[in-house]
Amino acid sequence: MDFSLSEEQQMLKDSVQRFVRDEYELEARRKLVASDIGYSEANWAKMAELGWLALSLPEEYGGIGGNAVDTMVLMEEFGRGLVVEPYMTSIIIGGGFLMAGGSAAQKTVLLPKLAAGELKLAFAYAERQSRFDLNDVECKAEKSGDGYTITGHKGVVFHAATADKIIVSARTSGGSRDEDGITLFLVDNNCSGLTRRDYPTVDGLRASEVEMDGVTVGADAVLGSVGGGAALMEEVVGLAIAAICAEAVGCMDVLQETTNEYLKTRVQFGVPLSKFQVLQHRMVDMFMECEQARSMCYMVNLKVGDEDPVERAKSVSAAKVQIGNSGRFVGQQSVQLHGGMGMTDELHVGHYFKRLTMIDTMFGNKDHHLKRYADL
Amino acid sequence: MDLAFSDDDLAFREDVRTFVAENLPEDIAESARRGRPISKPDIQRWQRILYDQGWAAPAWPAEYGGTGWDATKRYIFDEVMAEFDTPETIPFGLLMVGPLIYTFGNDAQKARFLPTILTGEEWWCQGYSEPGAGSDLASLQTKAVRDGDNYVVNGTKTWNSSAHIADWVFCLVRTSNEGKQQEGISFLLIDMTTPGIDPKPIISIDGAHHLNMTYYTDVKVPVENRIGEENKGWTYAKFLLGHERISISEVGLSKQRLRRLKTIAAEERSHGESLIEDPTFAGKIAAAEVRLISHEYLNLRLLAEEAAGRPIGAEASLLKIRGTEIRQELTELTIEALGYYTAPFEMEQLSDRWNEPAIGPDYAAAQMPQFLFSRAATIYGGSNEVQRNIIAKMVLGL
């Protein structure tokens, strides 16, 4: 048992920290968020150059072959910087799907491009009625000739506007919430029959509503086995949750440190706020939440590759619950302890709070995962 | 970063399992499963079995009779113990005064006291709190005045668990009123049979006699029973509190309680089905379980730090806070699961001599007393408020 970082991981951490320090001052981030595409292509190219896009991808396809813990190290620092580049959707999810379910041809063609920063992917799974159930899929794909015709609506598809291809979950058989019968397709973003409505999100990212009306794809667009998409999604979303837990830990640590510092410097009633025991104890509770969240983040990243699917799923759900609870407490209390300043758009506190709030929603909130955990 | 146990560790786990399965007396396991109090002779019986195996003190260095295991092995050992419902370790000797003696005591003290702690022959209790010195422990007033080769001790100690069945007490006493309060305290080991010591029961809200108020009237204590230097007792006590906070994380015990809670919730019925099938109750159990897992991994992280040669500091207070909160949550959920059968209150049911049929389900009787006594957990060992003060000051620099 060992919870320390390897030398390579420590170097990775240092290098991401430098990147965040150089490129992610709050003002710089604000500009990125307000820009046309909502992030920086230059940053993306830099991530490719530094090998971060290749980090989790297999060596035989131009990747570095890193594990979940390597990704965790990177995502935690991304969380500290509130990085807005589409790393999660393209690399962790997109790359994850290709590795777990891609055909030899798909891997050969797409993975090297992904690693080089020449390809971006998005994942369209949520639907209006689906809530957090990955298997609640009404979007339909019908066999037509050698390929399929896809019709349906996908909601809140992160970074769809800038993706080259969108991975779409669609039903090829079965009833609307059946586990069997879901198939994943790699759909070109600019194909005919696909329309998007793009918008910003409250936490400074971009997302889209994606409407597909008779989108035709070839048989080679199928990712994984026909009808077997559920298991694939479960596996890849597990990886995404492990990664987003690390991002959340980074966010929480910034809030904890900042609030601690604020209490020491903000003077009211002639003394720093840090002299009030009631605020000290609140701060300790925040610190405890951060430490618990970090513990669960390590746990899930060490277990997300577990061969036993039940153990893996339990680890993923337990971590997501803890991250949701801790993120809520740390976010809310950071705003509260900063008083009016915590309410301002000007200070970074609110931006971290918003991100943490939305991280809870991503891939199922704490209620969803608590229930899943109890049912497993 | 790596969670996997080595082959060696896995083999070790099998060894421990086999040993416990073969050697844990069934009557003791049964009492533990039902949550009955385990008697002193039973605890001593089990401690002797472990001692004969060389496993009496997993955390002690080998040179003092410990196992010399690393953090991983100790963790595995605790897990297996909890798995088999072995009796809870009584902390005062093995976890508290033992480490203090081998760290700060002289050779004569080590030779005199460590062996009987290991075997369980001598039973210890703690003499810290006083009626006027609770959270503010350093204000303690029990006086020890030097008289030739003895100290003469006068004063009152309170909340002494097991003092009525203890052979020895380790005591903080005031040997000086000069300087800061903390600077006039010494650490004495006192034979409970010394004339002038008088423990009186304090019955706690669970109706049981765990606690005592102990009066000291002209109690003569040989100077050789002082640990370390005179007036340096506070340093030793702080060291010990750190140890206590770690042992108090109680991961294994909480797992045991969680298992019991699930068993009970599976037996109890609600709306025609098992209570554990009720989504709201199942959600509560799951929430507690998630908290316990987070706590466990925090514990493991700190143990790994310690194993890497970085001693745990005030972070140990985190373990105390969360460990005791989780313990209380689990006991509370257990009585919630029981419903009406938390109400019958017949202390005799908890005795292993009770041979009437149980009132209600047989697991019911022990739960309410456990719930009630668990309220003490956030108060003792430095209340959770004091722990938060410690973290605020030592870790967060507030």
Place this chain on the structure above:
Amino acid sequence: MDLEFRDDDLAFQAEVRAFIGANLPLDLQEKVSRGLHLEKDDYVFWQQKLNGQGWFAPHWPEDLGGVKWTPTQHFLFQNEQVEANCPPIMPFGVRMVAPVIFTYGSMEQKQRFLPSILDSTAWWCQGYSEPGAGSDLASLQTKAVRDGDHYVVNGAKTWTTLAQHADWIFCLVRTSSEGKPQEGISFLLIDMTSPGIEVTPIITIDGAHEVNSVFFTDVRVPVENRIGEENKGWTYAKFLLLFERSNSLTGSLKQQLHRLRAVAGQERLGAQSLMADPSFAAKLADYEVQLRTYEFLELRTLGNSQPGAEASYLKIIGTDLQQLASELTLQAVAYYGNPYIRDALVLGYNQPAVGPDYAAPSAPQYFNYRKTAIYAGSNEIQRNILSKAVLGM
């Protein structure tokens, strides 16, 4: 002890309902019910409607335009309005500065300021907090130095709600540095068009422009605009804070609950509605129980003519519930809390909604409501007040 509303209370309730039914335009009602942005005109319109009926300032003395209602009638009146989705009353004039003026102001001040508050032709804002004086309000540093018949005011005020619309600001200023900080404060009414006043927006985390910084540079304020005595402003401010804290929240909490129920009834979880999900239903029920508790706590204190320290616990519990309801609503809309389209919060936004049409305000409202535990004396300060004034600690 008696829980029933009397017949005349019920008749009153019916009268209020009928009035609202006849006077509240549907589009305004829709804005409020959907949580969309309200313009200044929206507030003014409704306040003037109420004033036409003689109901805008019911808690004022009768000779000044108030109504002789029982506490129960006040309670019913407030709650009927909220339940019917009337725009909220802007408190700064009618509920905050007006009671100070009619309690401590001179005859001239009453004649000069109360009528325009009553007919909503003057919009007020509050100049209390400063960058260095938040919870510790008494440490405020904005200086007013006497110069003949004027004070010359210099300093900065912050968190000034809707100052961008205001004609007047009531301000706490320092007129003396002697003695305790509380003893050197005066209460001034300042014309927002005075030269030297500059209002700059503060954008909050929900993206809204609700609060401002107000800078004062050599602003000349006639001495006749001072309320009461010089250096006694703290007394008047404390009086006002009590009024601010004693706003009834029951109605708006019920409104939030209605909205939450409607959302949960439409959101789906598997084959059923979210509302039918046992876990979510249990959360909602738990919320409702807390709301009922709050309502009865509020009703119990209704009879007290002067709001006292109980205003502090009503503020704590009420704002906790406001925050909780907004959080549950955000949870209910799941992924559709993410999209953030500012214009979607304006009535008449002519694009189709992203996701369900009730989703857009949920995240901004959740973020915005974090302020409730901070403003008007943070909930930590309220607890300090309770421990000192009620528990004697």
